[in-house]
Every structure is written in C-alpha cells, then in structure tokens.
Amino acid sequence: MKFLNYGSLNIDYVYRVDHILAPGETLSSKGREIFPGGKGLNQSIALARAGVEVFHAGRIGKEGGFLLDLCRENGICTDFIKLDENADCGHTMIQVDANGENAILLYGGSNQQQEKAQMDEVLDHFGRGDVILLQNEINEMPYLIDRAYEKGLTIFLNPSPMDEKLLRCDLEKISWFLLNEVEAEQLTGTKDEEEIRIELRKRYPGAKFVLTLGKEGACYFDAEESVFQESFPVKVVDTTAAGDTFTGYFIAELLKGGTKEEALRIASRAASIAVSRKGASTSIPYRKELDA
Ligand code: RIB
Numbered sequence: 001m002k003f004l005n006y007g008s009l010n011i012d013y014v015y016r017v018d019h020i021l022a023p024g025e026t027l028s029s030k031g032r033e034i035f036p037g038g039k040g041l042n043q044s045i046a047l048a049r050a051g052v053e054v055f056h057a058g059r060i061g062k063e064g065g066f067l068l069d070l071c072r073e074n075g076i077c078t079d080f081i082k083l084d085e086n087a088d089c090g091h092t093m094i095q096v097d098a099n100g101e102n103a104i105l106l107y108g109g110s111n112q113q114q115e116k117a118q119m120d121e122v123l124d125h126f127g128r129g130d131v132i133l134l135q136n137e138i139n140e141m142p143y144l145i146d147r148a149y150e151k152g153l154t155i156f157l158n159p160s161p162m163d164e165k166l167l168r169c170d171l172e173k174i175s176w177f178l179l180n181e182v183e184a185e186q187l188t189g190t191k192d193e194e195e196i197r198i199e200l201r202k203r204y205p206g207a208k209f210v211l212t213l214g215k216e217g218a219c220y221f222d223a224e225e226s227v228f229q230e231s232f233p234v235k236v237v238d239t240t241a242a243g244d245t246f247t248g249y250f251i252a253e254l255l256k257g258g259t260k261e262e263a264l265r266i267a268s269r270a271a272s273i274a275v276s277r278k279g280a281s282t283s284i285p286y287r288k289e290l291d292a
Contacts (some may be wrong), residue, residue: 001131001255003047003052003054003133003255004014004055004130004133005040005044005047005054005055005056005132005133006057006058006133006144007057007133007134007135008090008135008137009040009041009056009058009060009081009108010037010038010067010091010111011034011035011037011091012034012035012036012037012038012065012091012092012094012240013032013034013092014238014279015029015031015093015094015096016031016096017029017034017096018030018197020095020101020103020234021103029095030058033279034240035278035279035280035282036070036282037082037241038111038137038280039158039160040111040135041058041280042280042284043247044071044074045076046244046245046246046247046252046284047133047248048074049074050249050251050253051138051286051287052255053077054076054104055077055079055080055120056080057118057122058111059113060082060084060089061088061089062089063088064110066101067089068083070281073237076270077234087109087110088109089110090111090112090137092106092107100205101168102238111139114139114140115140119140119143119147119258123148125134126148127152127153128149128151129176130153130154131153131156131255132154133156133157133247133251134148134157134158135157135158135159136158136160136161137161138163141169142170145171146170148173149173151162154175155173155174156251157171157174157176158177158244159177159183159187160179161183162182162183163288174204174207175208175286176207176209176251177207177208177210178209178212178246178247178250179209179211180212180213180243181212181213181214184196184200188203200221201222201223208222210247212271213231217230218268219264225260228264229261229268231271232268232269234272237276237277238277239275240279240283241263241274241279241280241283242274242275245273245283245285246268246271248270248284249266249267249269250264250266252266253266264291270285273289
C-alpha cells in the first residue's frame with residue numbers, strides 16, 4: 001500500500017494580536033513569525049511523524065524552497081512536488097489572539113496552479129490498494145477525485161476549507177471524511193450534531209466519518225457504529241494545524257491496524273500537543289512524544 005497526499009504547501013505569516021480584527025478596524029500586531037504550513041503539508045508532516053511513508057504531491061512557488069527542505073527532513077518523498085519559479089508560493093496571513101484562536105486569510109498562489117497533466121503523471125505511480133488524502137486548498141479537485149477513484153485508490157478527504165467548488169465534486173467517491181463542526185455544518189446545513197450524523201449517513205451511506213469538535217472532543221461514525229473521544233485539556237497557545245495533526249495521526253493509527261478508539265485517542269493526544277505550541281507544521285509532535 002502506498003500513501004499519496006496531494007495537497008497545498010503554504011508559507012504562514014503569523015501575527016500575534018490581542019483580538020481578531022473586526023471589519024474596518026486597524027490594529028498593531030505584537031509581532032510576526034514565519035512558519036511552514038498549508039493543510040496538505042501539515043498533514044503530510046503529521047503522517048510522517050506518526051510513522052507513515054508519505055508521497056506528497058503539489059506545487060510550490062519561488063519562495064517555497066524551505067518547504068521542500070522540511071518535507072525531506074521529515075522523510076517525505078518530494079518527487080511529485082513541482083517547484084514553479086514563475087509562481088508566487090501559496091501563503092497565508094494568520095492572526096492568533098490571546099486565547100490561541102486564529103483567523104486565516106489564504107492566498108492560493110502555486111497551490112491553485114495544479115495541472116491535470118501533472119495529476120495524471122503522479123497517479124500513474126499509484127493504483128488499486130493505494131490511498132490518497134486530499135484537502136481543499138488546490139484547484140482541479142473534481143478531476144483529481146474522479147481520476148483517483150477510477151484508479152481504485154481509497155480516498156480520504158478533509159473538506160477544508162469548504163466551498164462551493166468542493167460541493168460540486170462527486171463526493172460519493174469519498175471513502176473517509178475527516179471534518180470539523182464548521183465544515184460539517186457547511187456540508188449538511190445543520191449545526192445539530194445528531195442531525196449532522198443522520199444527514200451524512202444518508203448522503204454517503206458507504207462512507208466513514210470523523211468529526212472533530214474542538215475542545216468538546218471528536219467522534220467516529222459510519223452506518224452502524226459510533227465512537228466518542230474526549231479532548232485532552234491543555235493550555236492553548238495556538239490552534240493552527242490542530243485539525244491537520246489530528247487527521248494525520250488518526251489515519252496513521254488506522255493504517256497501522258489500530259482500532260477506531262485507539263486512532264481517536266492517539267489523534268486527540270497529538271492535537272492537544274500541537275495546540276500547546278506555536279506555528280503549524282512546526283507544532284506537530286513526533287510519535288515518541290505521545291508516549292512521554
Ligand atoms: O490548517 C492550518 C493551515 O491552514 C495553515 O498552516 C495555513 O497554511 C492554512 O492552510
């Protein structure tokens with residue numbers, strides 16, 4: 001089984017603020033730091049630090065060389081990451097407030113310049129029995145989902161950030177959805193957790209779901225069963241990449257043959273460590289730290 005993550009790589013410009021900006025407001029930040037990020041990159045790093053051999057595919061722009069270095073340092077195969085010297089790298093402006101909560105402004109850049117030909121080339125190396133993980137920070141998502149499905153790959157989707165374009169994809173081809181309560185509401189039109197389950201089970205009867213609920217915990221459910229995991233209380237410094245850490249660790253534990261209960265527990269523990277640290281990719285723990 002080979003594991004492919006086809007997703008974004010961003011440069012995160014992180015600004016510490018007392019509170020998240022209101023419309024029309026001007027506010028001085030308490031400082032700026034630059035971190036590697038992007039939901040795709042963060043999830044590849046979480047998977048790799050959890051012990052999975054990952055192939056990452058995507059595109060970086062001219063300033064993104066350090067993102068490639070970070071992948072290599074973490075043992076991620078970078079053969080399918082294309083460096084485009086003519087493109088601006090995908091990046092974000094992230095405000096992090098005194099409680100560690102964030103607001104993220106995303107500029108797609110190189111992440112939004114994926115080409116179908118490159119997707120075909122990458123997918124030529126994968127087939128039935130392999131796994132693909134996707135988020136929603138790159139273009140050509142409908143094409144990628146269709147091709148991966150045709151080739152018999154099992155598709156895991158973290159539908160983040162949710163938008164109209166993603167809703168136009170054939171989501172019946174997805175085997176696993178890993179989403180938070182905001183994305184679940186955008187997908188189903190309801191905030192109520194029970195109604196979310198009913199609606200998702202009805203729409204995608206063959207799929208499996210992992211719903212993260214912030215400090216309220218996380219749950220797994222499918223057509224037959226449902227499992228709940230409480231979160232681990234910690235002092236929150238920065239919630240950026242908590243969901244990515246959870247996603248990577250949950251999938252890693254499953255691939256190792258762990259039960260859903262174990263996968264939820266390990267993923268929650270990893271996410272609790274990530275929120276106690278600054279930054280996105282840099283906040284993601286190594287597997288051995290979870291046992292400490
Ligand atoms: O999920 C966190 C990530 O979202 C950040 O690293 C940022 O780049 C955005 O993609």
